[in-house]
Amino acid sequence: MSADPGDDPHVRLLLGAYVLDALDAEETCRVAGHLQLCDRCARDYVEVAEASALLALLRAEDLGE
Numbered sequence: 001m002s003a004d005p006g007d008d009p010h011v012r013l014l015l016g017a018y019v020l021d022a023l024d025a026e027e028t029c030r031v032a033g034h035l036q037l038c039d040r041c042a043r044d045y046v047e048v049a050e051a052s053a054l055l056a057l058l059r060a061e062d063l064g065e
């Protein structure tokens, strides 16, 4: 393993699909590996995951009415 986040393209654009589990296995693997190496993308991932959870919560509230 010589993974270096400096050489690796950042995965910000894939994070939304990653949170929704909409990537194929190869991309999921790449994003997961990148998140372990890259603090910046890891922080973005937390934000996207929180936004996604919030969205799911709002939808659940809508459905509850």
Ligand SMILES: [Zn+2]
Pocket (backbone or CB within 6 Å): 005, 009, 010, 011, 012, 034, 038, 040, 041, 042
């Ligand atoms: Zn990154």
